[in-house]
Amino acid sequence: MKNEWYKSMSFYQIWIRSFYDGNGDGIGDLYGVYEKLEYIKSLNVDGIWFSPLYPSPNADFGYDISDYRNIHTDYGDLEQFRKVLNRAHELGMKVIMDLVINHTSDEHPWFIESRKSRNNPYSDYYIWRDAKNGKLPNNWDSLFEGKAWEYCPEREQYYLHIFAKKQPDLNMDNPKVREEVKDIMRFWLDMGVDGFREDVITFISKAKNLPDGLPFIPAANGMPYYKDGPHIHEYLSEFREVCKEYDCFQLGEGPMTTTKSALLYMNGKDKVLDLMFHFDHMMADCIFTEYIRRPFKLTRLKRAFRKWQKELNGRAWNTLYLENHDHPRVISRYGSEKFHRESGTMLAVCYLFQQGTPFVYQGQEIGMTNIRLDSIDKYIDVSSKNNYHSFHLKDSVAKRLARIHASSRDSSRTPMQWDSSENAGFTTGTPWFYVNPNYKKINVADEEKDPQSILNFYRKCLKYRKKSEVALWGDYTEYYKASEHLFVYRRSYKNKYLLIVCSFSPHKLKWRNIREFRDRKGRLAICNYKNPKRGILKPYEARVYEY
Ligand code: NOJ
Numbered sequence: 001m002k003n004e005w006y007k008s009m010s011f012y013q014i015w016i017r018s019f020y021d022g023n024g025d026g027i028g029d030l031y032g033v034y035e036k037l038e039y040i041k042s043l044n045v046d047g048i049w050f051s052p053l054y055p056s057p058n059a060d061f062g063y064d065i066s067d068y069r070n071i072h073t074d075y076g077d078l079e080q081f082r083k084v085l086n087r088a089h090e091l092g093m094k095v096i097m098d099l100v101i102n103h104t105s106d107e108h109p110w111f112i113e114s115r116k117s118r119n120n121p122y123s124d125y126y127i128w129r130d131a132k133n134g135k136l137p138n139n140w141d142s143l144f145e146g147k148a149w150e151y152c153p154e155r156e157q158y159y160l161h162i163f164a165k166k167q168p169d170l171n172m173d174n175p176k177v178r179e180e181v182k183d184i185m186r187f188w189l190d191m192g193v194d195g196f197r198e199d200v201i202t203f204i205s206k207a208k209n210l211p212d213g214l215p216f217i218p219a220a221n222g223m224p225y226y227k228d229g230p231h232i233h234e235y236l237s238e239f240r241e242v243c244k245e246y247d248c249f250q251l252g253e254g255p256m257t258t259t260k261s262a263l264l265y266m267n268g269k270d271k272v273l274d275l276m277f278h279f280d281h282m283m284a285d286c287i288f289t290e291y292i293r294r295p296f297k298l299t300r301l302k303r304a305f306r307k308w309q310k311e312l313n314g315r316a317w318n319t320l321y322l323e324n325h326d327h328p329r330v331i332s333r334y335g336s337e338k339f340h341r342e343s344g345t346m347l348a349v350c351y352l353f354q355q356g357t358p359f360v361y362q363g364q365e366i367g368m369t370n371i372r373l374d375s376i377d378k379y380i381d382v383s384s385k386n387n388y389h390s391f392h393l394k395d396s397v398a399k400r401l402a403r404i405h406a407s408s409r410d411s412s413r414t415p416m417q418w419d420s421s422e423n424a425g426f427t428t429g430t431p432w433f434y435v436n437p438n439y440k441k442i443n444v445a446d447e448e449k450d451p452q453s454i455l456n457f458y459r460k461c462l463k464y465r466k467k468s469e470v471a472l473w474g475d476y477t478e479y480y481k482a483s484e485h486l487f488v489y490r491r492s493y494k495n496k497y498l499l500i501v502c503s504f505s506p507h508k509l510k511w512r513n514i515r516e517f518r519d520r521k522g523r524l525a526i527c528n529y530k531n532p533k534r535g536i537l538k539p540y541e542a543r544v545y546e547y
Contacts (some may be wrong), residue, residue: 006195006249006274007317008472009046009094010358010462015325016053016075017061018415019362021427028415028426030076034084037091039444043365044462047094049197049251051325053081057107059166060144060382061325061413062098063199064105068184085192094194096251101181102200103167110180111168115152115159124174127160127206128152139212140222144383146390148222160210162203162226164382172204172235185242195249201236201273202254202261205229218391220256220288228261236265236272251275251319256288259311266316275319275357280304285333290407291387296334298484298504305489309354309476318356322347323364328411332370335540336506340367340442342540344454345528349542350487350502352461353471360458363416366447367454370411371436376404380433384408419445457528461544464526470498470546479514486511486537498525499545503537511537522547 014033022031030053040048052062055072062072071081088095104111113122129137129149137158140148142165149158150165160169170177185196206226213221236252243250252273254262265273284301286293312318322330335343344367352358373379376388384404392400405411410433417439418425424439436442447453465471474491485505491498499517503509512535524532526544537543 004274005094005247006047006251006357008466010044010352010360010465011047011049011096012040012043012045013049013051013324013359013361015051015061015362015413017432018413018426020416020418021429021431024428025074026427026429026432027074029074030071030080030084034080034087037084037087037093041091041093042459043360044459044466045360046092046466047096047194048088049096049359050098052098052100057105057166059105059164063100064103064107064164064167065100066105066107066109069187082191089192095192096195096197096249097188097193098199099181099185099196100199101170101172101184102203103161103163103169106166106168115154118155118157124171125177126168127171127210128155128157129160129210130157138210138222139215140210140225141213141219143219145386160206162200162222169206170204173206173231178235178238181239182242185239186245189242189246189248194247195243195251195274197277198250198252198273200255201252202227202232202257202265203229205232205235223256227256228264233264233270233272237270240272249274251277253277255279259307263312263316266312275317277319277321277324278308280308281322282327286407289387290328291384291391291403293403293406298487299482301334302478302481302487305351305354306476306478306481313355313475318354319359320351320354320356321359321361322351323361323412324359325361325412326409328407328409329369330364331367332406332411334504337369339506339540340369341452341454342528342538345457346502346504346540346542348454348458348461349500349526349528349544352458352465353491353498353500353544354489355472355474355476355491358462358465360462361412363412363414365455365458366417366442366444368412368414368417368436368442369438370405370408371414371434372405373410373434374401376401378434379404379408379410381409381413384410417443419443452528452530460526464544468498468546469493470496474498485509488514490514490516497522497547499543499547501537501541501543501545503539503541505537506539508539509537509541510535517545517547520547 016028019028020032054065055067056062110122110125114125136149142148144164203226250273254276257278262276281304285296414436415426415431420440423431424435447455470491470493474493477490479488480486487502522545525546528542
């Protein structure tokens with residue numbers, strides 16, 4: 001079906017700065033990506049999602065764009081991008097770009113003009129307000145940095161920034177801004193890209209008059225007035241028209257999105273997005289953000305999976321992911337660094353066999369883990385630093401740092417570990433950021449040689465899923481729902497079944513297979529241990545049965 005190719009695909013996400021350095025300057029780039037395209041293809045994925053490649057002052061590592069129609073000089077140029085795009089296409093992989101249109105960089109020419117005066121061609125491109133009774137225009141907090149308003153002396157006004165100060169929010173109510181967005185989309189689609197991952201797209205329409213938010217939710221107090229705002233469907237349907245001119249697809253990021261609101265975007269004749277990233281299953285060990293910790297609970301994770309599997313089935317299509325550039329590494333969260341291989345492979349099974357389009361984030365396929373730097377000054381992520389300096393200030397330094405170790409986005413942004421040579425083979429120069437010291441044990445080259453490795457296991461699962469109608473299209477039923485150790489679900493399609501069994505326990509676990517399985521003769525298709533035993537699951541064991 002036109003436009004529905006994404007349903008049977010899987011994607012690999014590249015956060016380029018840390019992927020592979022092709023020119024020896026210590027920064028990952030498109031020359032490096034070009035060299036690794038065969039590697040990516042060998043994982044059995046069918047597409048690549050590039051986090052932003054555009055020119056950016058990097059206040060938020062590319063999510064603060066200063067030119068939408070170019071490539072950051074750190075990463076190459078448009079010609080090199082075209083080379084990567086064409087080669088990826090030759091290898092049978094689609095390429096999607098990040099479209100960041102809720103905000104730009106404050107160094108974008110639109111903002112540079114906009115801040116100059118209240119009446120110039122760009123003055124209404126952003127959200128400007130006068131002070132209110134000598135105070136800020138409203139009480140909103142920024143999700144990243146203090147309050148959501150920054151004063152601009154030239155205009156004697158404040159501008160809104162839901163994220164960092166250097167990320168002013170665009171005024172999407174201005175039709176000229178929406179025309180700009182459509183032009184940007186056409187620019188990349190004309191070049192041949194296959195779609196977009198649309199950054200915080202559910203935030204682009206703000207409530208009229210920007211009312212004060214709820215005072216008791218720090219950082220997100222204004223969210224009820226900018227999430228799923230009054231004109232969001234209208235604006236997204238304008239963008240959808242552009243996509244309809246091409247065979248392109250749209251994946252929207254929806255922080256705090258519920259199944260109910262997601263279905264409004266993805267289902268029915270007014271469909272404006274093909275897929276969405278939600279965050280529900282990323283909160284099994286935290287509340288709202290990774291920075292607010294709570295102990296991991298398997299039932300919480302399963303409930304989130306179940307909800308999305310059930311409520312989207314037949315109505316919309318799920319995305320499946322456990323990692324990206326915004327979350328710490330999943331083995332360090334939901335698995336166990338001690339049972340590295342076992343839990344890394346189990347986690348692969350746990351999500352790759354659900355219904356939806358899977359995403360694998362760079363380094364996840366070799367089981368990269370969190371980095372633990374000994375001082376907050378060594379961290380670079382704006383939100384990590386700000387959390388550290390704004391919250392829990394009465395806690396000891398050790399406790400606050402431990403929270404950063406568990407939560408920082410920087411853990412997913414350390415250089416990719418290619419081999420056990422200096423700097424993990426990421427660069428011949430000096431790496432732009434700390435390499436995780438465990439690269440001697442965790443790296444691509446060693447895992448290539450080991451048939452039992454996490455890397456080869458990912459390949460196996462992704463290959464299996466591509467060929468299995470049940471894995472691709474089947475319905476989802478869960479068993480042992482109340483267990484805090486066992487995650488068991490069944491996929492069913494045209495009288496064929498897959499049964500997925502995952503142990504989240506570091507101990508041996510006694511278990512009994514479900515009745516239905518015992519009554520029919522099944523076959524073990526995939527397992528992360530060599531000799532699985534009847535009635536016993538070893539630590540973090542994972543099995544896929546077919547019957
Ligand atoms: C979501 C992106 O994934 C994240 O990295 C970024 O910081 C925010 N949106 C703001 O653009």
